[in-house]
Amino acid sequence: MANLNLPEYFYQSHQVRELEALVCEHSGVASIQLMKRAGTAAFHLARELWPNCDNLVVLCGGGNNGGDGYVVAALAAQKGVNVRVLAAVDPAQLTGDAERAYRYALQESVVVEFVNDWSKPSIDDANTVLVDALLGIxxxxxxxxxxxxxxxxxxxxGLxxxxxxxxxxxxxxxGAVLGSAVVATATLSFVAIKPGLVSGAVNHVGELYLEDLGLQRLRQVNEGFEQALSVVKPALKRVTTNGELEALQPRDASAHKGDFGHVMVIGGGAGFGGAVILAAEAAARSGSGLVSVATDPLHVVAVLARRPELMxxxxxxxxxxxxxxxxxxxxxxGPGLxxxxWAEQMLQQAAATQKPMVLDADALNILAAGRVLAKSGKRANWVLTPHPGEAARLLNSTVDAVQRDRYSAARNLQAIYGGVVVLKGAGTVIASDQGLMVACVGNPGMASGGMGDVLAGVIGGLMAQGLSPLNASTLAVCVHGDAAxxxxxxxxxxxxxxxxLIPYMRELLNP
Known part of the structure; x- marks a missing residue:
């Protein structure tokens, strides 16, 4: 996902409509002109991404998204690109800006074919790019x-x-797939980034780009617009390593290990010692002054052999x-718990201390079962780090339901359990009493065992150094993904x- 230049805040679709209306109101630009800006940006992006494209096939629906497509087709024809439109809605039914854009395409001699049977159209595969303008937000x-x-x-x-x-x-x-969805190579979002593009079905989005249609420029030159814009509160904040590092203060010259906390990793039932080693080493490498491991006696030798600095x-x-x-x-x-x-006893004793905790892996599954801690027991000083399967058990739901709306799942988990919830996956969602955040970091290489153990250890290590559960979670998630x-x-x-990941995380935490 091309996310390096994405903005800090994302907006839901109804908010995007409000932003678009504000742009028109404060700039004096008609909505059809914004549509032409959108189509122009899309055409230029297509030429940039596929410079050898000889054929452009634009699939247009009946709303404003289809209107954007007709503008793309008109501009392609102006530039001498071989272009055709496959219309999913009879152009005779178009109204408003979509109809104006259709007339613009006809003016440029674009061939528009209304398709009733989608088994019939044929496409020349040679250097052809499709533009999806069927259904919008x-x-x-x-x-x-x-x-x-x-x-x-x-x-x-296959194009x-x-x-x-x-x-x-x-x-x-x-980010839910509503029955079926286009699998795009790239997506150009208009006005603002929508939450569904960065968490959930990200396989459908491809490389993600933004064209704000003049919103940022208007903020710079129009004070009234900036004031009006403040009324539209963003739905989601994007967190980054650079932004979150501010919470980690430089160390005093006279510092000693006692200043940076003591993390104890509890887990590693018989046969699962590797998980506690990974979590403990990650906690130590993230800067905790002391790290100890409480595990099955079988694993003590392995822990000390791997990392003698651990207790x-x-x-x-x-x-x-x-x-x-x-x-x-x-x-x-939780790691390897x-x-x-035995595992239930360990969790029960840990919870009885009321100390700040990070719950991961089987600690979450035991919590979901309700045998050790009350499912309704909320705490402010813990962090829960479920993957979708663990989240589904905690919510008495299904993985499909969690993945259809990861934001609602994270929000509901936080409402039930309190503290901070880190819903792992592509587009990790962090929920707290301050709202929702998302980290657009990481890659498919992280689909291997032990990644969650490392993340839990880093969160614990940062909390030990004095970061709040929320600051520790956001920084850890970002560093974890960037290290990958x-x-x-x-x-x-x-x-x-x-x-x-561990050496890279250490490097990122010492900019």
Whole structure:
């Protein structure tokens, strides 16, 4: 996802309409001119991304998204590009700006073909690019039959696709696939980035770009516009490593290990010692002054052999853990924990301390089962880090339901359990009592064992250094994802291991 230049705040589709209306009101520009700006930006992006494109096929629907497509087609014809329009809606039914854009295309001699049967159109595959202007941000409910057939036509073509504003069939606000959706190579979002483009079905979005249609320039030159704009509150904040590093203060020259907290990682049931090693090493490398490990006695030797700076204690029962819990300032519970009676005892003893905690992996599954902690028990000083499967269990829901609306899932988890919720995945969502945030970081190479253990350790290490649960979570998520991107540059996605991230995370935390 081309997200390096994305803005700090994202807006839902109804807010985008408000922003668009404000741009027209304060600039004196008619809505058809904004449509022409959108179409112009899309045409130039298509030429930039595919400079050898000889044929442009634009698929147009009946709304303003279709109007954007007609503008693209008109500009392509002006520039001598071989272009045709496949219309999913009879142009005779067009109204408003969409009809004006259609007339503009006809004026430029664009061939417009109304398609009733999407099994019939043929496309010359040689250097051809498709432009998806079928359905925009106003889609309500699942895609109906005529549009679904057009979407299927796009997806089976195997050609590069530029989606205008949002891939057709994708919910702009949640990222849910509404029955079926275009799988785009690139998406050009207009006015603002919509939340559904950065978390959820990101496979449908491809490379993501923004054309704000003059919004930022208007902010710079029009004080009244800036004031009017403040009324539209963003739905989502994007967090980045650079932005979140401000919470991590420089160290005094006289600092000692006691100044930076003590993390205890609790987990590693029999046969799962690697998880606690990863979490503990990540906590130490993120700057915690002291890190200890409470684990099954079988794993003590392995912990010390891997990282002698760690303090490893074999704990055969929860009663023995109780004696060790006075010194740590932050607890990370769950990596490799398992769901045995031993695991439940360990979680129960940790929770009884009321100390700041990070709950990961099987600690979350035990929490979901309700056998140790009340499911309604809310805490302000813990961080929950579920993947979609764990989130589904915590919500008594399904993975599909969580992935259809990751924002609502994270918000609901936070409402039930309090504290901070880090819903992991492509476009990690962080929910707190301050609202929703998203981190557009990471890559598919992170789909390997141990990544969540490393993340939990970093969150715990940052909390031990005095960061709030929210600041620790946002910084850790960003550093974790950015470290994975750096690791990919060195060795590629395939075969990347969780431990590969740790040196890069240390580097990122010491700018």
């Amino acid at each position: 106003g889609l309500m409910g699942d895609v109906r039959a005529p549009s679904a057939a057009a979407i299927a036509f796009v997806n089976r073509s 590069p696709v530029l989606a205008l504003d949002v891939p057709s069939g994708l919910c702009a606000d949640s 490893a204690v074999g704990v055969p029962s929860g009663q023995e853990l109780e004696l060790l819990l006075e010194r740590p300032s932050v607890l990370v519970v 398992g769901r045995s009676p 991107d750096l690791a990919v540059l060195d060795g590629g996605e395939r075969g990347m291991l969780a431990s590969d």
